[in-house]
Amino acid sequence: MSVKIKYIKTKVIKEDEGSYSIVCSALGVYSTGKNLQDAKKNYLKALELHLSVLRENATEAIVI
Numbered sequence: 001m002s003v004k005i006k007y008i009k010t011k012v013i014k015e016d017e018g019s020y021s022i023v024c025s026a027l028g029v030y031s032t033g034k035n036l037q038d039a040k041k042n043y044l045k046a047l048e049l050h051l052s053v054l055r056e057n058a059t060e061a062i063v064i
Helices: 035-062
Strands: 011-014 019-023 029-033
Touching: 011 029, 019 035
Parallel strands: none
Antiparallel strands: 011 019, 019 029
8 A cells, every 4th residue: 555645735826906816736726716715715616626536536446
């Protein structure tokens, strides 16, 4: 069995027009919002969707 833990950084960017972007390049998850609260909410939704796809693919790959 092999386990590799990687520290993942997430970057919050305040755009010039006042909106926010949240970026996690390591996972390929990105979001935007009119304000920081919206950007966080959108990021959490995007992250959950991304992780659910990874979880599904990982469990389908298990051959018993």
